[in-house]
Every structure is written in structure tokens, then in C-alpha cells.
Amino acid sequence: MKLIKKEDLPGLYGYLASAGKKIFAPVRKNGMVSFSFTSAFEEIEMSYIQTKLSAKAAAFPKIEKLMKYTIQKEGQSYEPYDVEKFPGIVVWGAHPCDAAAFHPLNAVFTWETHDKYFTRRMENLLIIGLSCTSHDEFCFCTSVGVHPGDTKGSDIQLTPLPGGDYLAEIITTKGEAVAAAVPALFSPAPGLNKEELVTSVEKRFDHEALHAKINGMFDHPVWKEQALRCIGCGACTYVCPICSCFDIQDEGGIFGGLRYRCWDSCGFGHFTIHTSGHNPRESQDTRWRQRLMHKFSYQPQRQEVFGCVGCGRCSRNCPVDMNISEHLTQIMAV
Amino acid sequence: MNKLKEKAKELLSSGAVQVVVGYEEGTGGKIRPAFVSRPEDADKLLYNADCHHNLALYLYKHETKRIGKMAVVAPPFVLRSILILTTEFQLEEDSLVVLGVTPEEELIEFANFKEIETWVNQHPIGMKEKDREMLNRLNAMSRDERWQFWQNEFSKCIKCFACRGTCPMCSCFRCTVDYNAPQWISVGSHQLGNFDWHLMRAMHLAGRCSVCGQCGEACPMDIPVHLLSFQINEDIFKMFGSRAGLTLKKESLLSTWKSNDVENFIR
Amino acid sequence: MDQFEPKIVAFVCNWCTYAGADLTGTSRLKYAHNVRIIRFPCTGRIDFLLLQQAFAKGADGIIVSGCHPNDCHYTSGNFHARRRWMVFRQMLENMGVEAERIVFSWVSAAEGAKWADLVNETVESIKKLGPYHKYQDMAKSLEEWEVTHE
Ligand code: SF4
Ligand code: SF4
Ligand code: SF4
């Protein structure tokens, strides 16, 4: 356990920037805090409850260009984007839920095939976590196995001290390499109980029990009841740090173009539509069920991860208040 | 709003309707749409000035229709939407009980859609002060500044389609943006894709917008998309003297024409 | 750049303006070569999305032309179109698009000379406005997209 003084944070930022890293950090603008690429430490907002969009874009951006193609008389050719040119990215100041979310995200992109774009971005990623000293009523990390002081996923974890300095835990070898490069920024930590510094989030249900229960609920009437007001948009999915569905698109003209993947959502009515016109998820309740079953039944079963870290974004941003922890609590009760 | 609760109970217990679509208190101080199908649940229904969801959205969805006959809690913008949807053959009068609620929070019952038509014509809806100010600001800008304004706003768009999903008039089974042969609008949320999407959507709502502002309310990225519809609505009133949702005549603005429509811009 | 040669896309109806442009040719009237003509059954068929696409694909100016009022082969296609353009022009204005880059006209099958004038005048006016860089830059957004733009 180390200490980093608040006046030394810009030094850490400066070191990472000078090492060529792109720093993706919470920035307050237009009345909201969002992860953005920054060019100066001063842009960063270190005290926030939760950002609008998650940090997943650092590895799974809303648009990932895959290749360029040309179509000519002589034939077709394509040229994939060079992953070696991907910049190193630092996710700066991600709360424990967001830092933890990269693990289940990674589980999807490395499940059978190792997606080379995602994997490369992950290899290049450094995560500086930030323990939570406050939360709101949408946060429910403790119900899904994450804790506001957790270090899982982070390379270095900062915990704010009342005076403005930070406890710094060096978690991984990536983190160690950084600390070793700028040793002067870190001093020995005072003897403090970290538990007392972080916020305490009430546990609403137990995720293992939820998993055991939800597995058998495919045909339960609760989905129909819960999903009536859902408008089938992509808001919950796009703000979620774990939702990983994507679409692949070709865009261009007759002589060539560009192939990319972009975010997609199981909430959309046409997500599962077949060429025949048949839609296996023909109503919104079957899509809502998919969202929850995927996160709490299928992902734990197949990839041994939960698809939710309790960040509460989906609930804060849903236009019709489909509050996920409220719904999960109800599911535990039926 | 006790009258509303009583009326809902009465409709449900008598079996006149199987579900009342209304508003209830949600989480985090939010209001949300509610679906009440048991008389004893009617007490959670509420209505106040913060009820912004345009519930007309649910009236033609097969998910709600399969429950049975519906009653809907209808502030003025819902009433207008009901008329628009009726003229577009999306709603049928006998499938619906309309529980009108006035800005003064009074319940008005309508015997038929004709009465709604009369009522909405007697009670114009004003724009919110905040929206009026924004429109004035936009109108005072130079065209380049407006371009910049919207480019900045659209740069936040993530193409989640909450604005479309929440709009009753976006009733298409398959939206233009979901077509890929030909592909009119890029699926990706880049600057062109976002711009094309918003121009297309605003055009599709021109002359059909009930001025509820719900698209802007729904946007998680706080993009004031509703202003595009609000402004063209004002322009349309200037050009054609009409506003959407005030008539049961089946003549939508852009599917009709007059021989004396302005053509000073045509050479 | 020595001389800016604008790219103009013309969306015209089959029955009047296309025939009119044909007449321009058969009458051996010379006119600016900047125009690419796209033939439609009727102005009523010219969706505003086509115009969006034209700008996105690099047009500096657009001509939309069809039969004079009361002459539409399908009776009222041009009346519908006229309303659509009234609203569309205003919408473009509201979103900050240079609406004057779209020129609307009625050109009948007998108006070969009018077509030539229309094209020439449009080319002149677009030359004055210059290339539509703003829109064209926006259209490059995918090509130029970088993850670090977030
Ligand atoms: S739960 Fe909310 S955010 Fe998600 S699809 Fe439904 S309405 Fe949209
Ligand atoms: S499902 Fe909701 S609460 Fe869970 S990680 Fe995703 S956005 Fe956060
Ligand atoms: S944007 Fe247009 S095509 Fe899409 S749902 Fe709305 S009205 Fe239909």
C-alpha cells in the first residue's frame, strides 16, 4: 500500500502521456460526466458517482473499423486495419464496477475465437481504478459480487483520502512497471483501514442465489409483466460496461468501402429477425428476458462470469425507468 | 387525482377494460408508465405536470393489445397523439377508453374521439419556457452556428434509438434506419450516420409531431432532438396554418397538397 | 485549385424534365458539363433521402426538376413533391445546411433551352458558393474515425 499526494497526480498523468498513452478519463462537460480522451490532467473529474457511458469503449468502441476492401474488375482485395498501430490506452479513474467489467467483456471476446481487435486493445490497456466514496440509489455492486473498494481489473487502484491524497495499491505487473518508472510519486502509506474509506452499498440480493433461481425461470410470467413499459431501445445496452453485442456493417460505394463493427442491442425488435421474416423474439418481454437471462443465467453457466457489475447505468439512463435491481429483487421474491 | 383512481378501479372491476395505461412513481424520483390490470393496484396511478411519457405509444403495441381492451391516462399531448394515430389508421376508436387529464389535473371523460377533437382545439398546448428559449436562441444564430450547434449535439448521439422508441408516431414496423437494401442511413454512430439519422427522423415527424417533447426526454445523452420537431412544427404552422393532432380528418400534411402551395422557390 | 468545377446531381422526372434535357441535346444547345442526371418516374418519387445521399457522396449542388403544375404524368406527384420540398428546405435551414445548394425547377419536355439555362445558372451559383466542404468533411467521418475520438 502506497500513498500518492494529490499534487503528484498530474505527475503520474504526465508520465503516462509522455509514454505515448492515450488517457481515457471521466470528464465533466455538457452537464454530464463521461469517459473521454483527455489532453491534460485538469480536464479530469476525480469525484463523480458514475459516468454516463462506461469505459468499455477503450476496448470495445462504438465503432471498430475492421478492414478496407476494394472491388475491381481484376478482383477483390481487402486490407485489415493494423492492430499493431492501436495506441496504448489508460482508463483513468474507473470505479471498481467498471474495472471489474473488463473481465466478463473479455470472456465474450476470447470465448472461442480470440477477437484480435479486442484482444489487442486489452493488451494495451492500463486501468487505474478509483474506489468509491459515494454512491447513489442505482448502485448495487455488492449484490452482484463487486465491492466499492475492489481492485479486480485495476492495475493500480486509488482510494481517495479525506485530505485529497490517495492511497495507491499496485495490483499487477503492469501497475508495478508504472510505479517503478516514477518512484518519486509514491510514498509509503499511513496505516489506514481502507474499508473505512470506501462507501458502503446495501446488498439487495445474492447473485449466486439469483443465478440458481433465474435458471429455471424461462417460462415465468414475470417477464411479460416487467417488460410492458420497455420501449425496446438500446440505451441500457449501450451504457452498460458489459453488453457486448455488435453488428458488422459494410459501408462504401461500388468500388470499395470499409467494414466495421458497431454496438447493437438485444432490446431492438429486429435484433433477431430472420431473413424469412420470422422473429424468434417477437415481443419485448422475450427481449427483456434475454437481457436478464444472458447476464444472470447464460454467462455464469458458460463463461463463469456474471454479465452485470451493478454499476446501475442501465437504470439511470432507461427512458422508462426499467430499474434492473428493482426487477431482480422482484424476481427473487416471486 | 382520486377521481382518476376511482375511474380506473371502476373500469377494471366492471370488466369494461382489462388494463389501464397510466403513470406511477418510479425509482430515483422518476415517473414512469404503469400498466394496471387489477382494481386494487389502481391506487398507484398518479398524474401531475412531471408526467412526460407519451403513453399513446403503447396503444398499438401488440404486447399491450394482447392484454385486452385498454384505458389510457391522457394529458393533452397524448390526446393529440391519439388523433394523429387515428388519422394514420393505427388506432380504432372502439378499442380504447380515454381518460383525459388537464394541466389543472382534472379528469375529463370523452364519449368519443370527436369530443377529443373539440377539446384539443379549445385548449392549445404551450411550449415549455425552456424549449421556447432554446428555439429563440437557435433562430437568432447564423446558419453556420446552427450547423455547429447540431453537429456538437449529434456528436454525443450513440444511436440507441430511444428517441424513436419512445415516440408514438414512430410506429413503423420497420424503421428506415433498419433497412439495409438499400441502406439509407449508416448503422454506425459516426458523424454522418448520426446526422442522416436525425434529418431523416425529423422529416418523418414533420407535420406529425404532437409536441410532447418525449424524444428529448428519453435521450440518455441529453440531446434536445425534440427541438428539431418543435421548430419545424412552428414553420409548418406559418406555411400551412395547421398543427398536427387537431383533426380527425385523414389528411396528413405531407400526403396532401393544395394547388396554391407556395412555390416562390421553384424556378 | 485553378478552377472549381462543382459536382451537380440532377434528380429529374422521366416525363418532362428528362425529355426536356433530351431536347436540349437534340437541339445541340451547349451547356455546362457538371451535371449528372438521374432519372425518376416522377418528382413524387424523389425522396429527400436521395438528396441527403447526394451531398454525402460529394455533390456540391443538386437540381430537382419535374413537370410543371398540372402537367404531372401521375396527376399530382409534383404537388406532393412541392410540399415536401417546402418542408425539407426549411428543415435543412433549421439544421444549418446550405439549402440554396438545392435548386428546384419545373422544366417541361418542350423546354430544352430552359434546361440549359437552369444547369448553367446552377453551376454559376454553386461556383460562387464554392465546394460544400462542410458536408463533405462530415461524410468522411467513418473513414477518419479513430477510437480516440470518443
Ligand atoms: S430496458 Fe429501458 S433502456 Fe433497455 S431497452 Fe427497455 S426501454 Fe430501452
Ligand atoms: S446490466 Fe446495468 S447495472 Fe449491470 S453492469 Fe450493465 S449497466 Fe451496469
Ligand atoms: S424515424 Fe421514420 S421510419 Fe423510423 S420509425 Fe420514425 S417515422 Fe418510421
Ligand code: SF4
Ligand atoms: S435517444 Fe439520443 S443518443 Fe439515442 S439515438 Fe436518439 S438522439 Fe441518439
Ligand code: FES
Ligand atoms: S411525372 Fe413529372 S413530376 Fe410527376
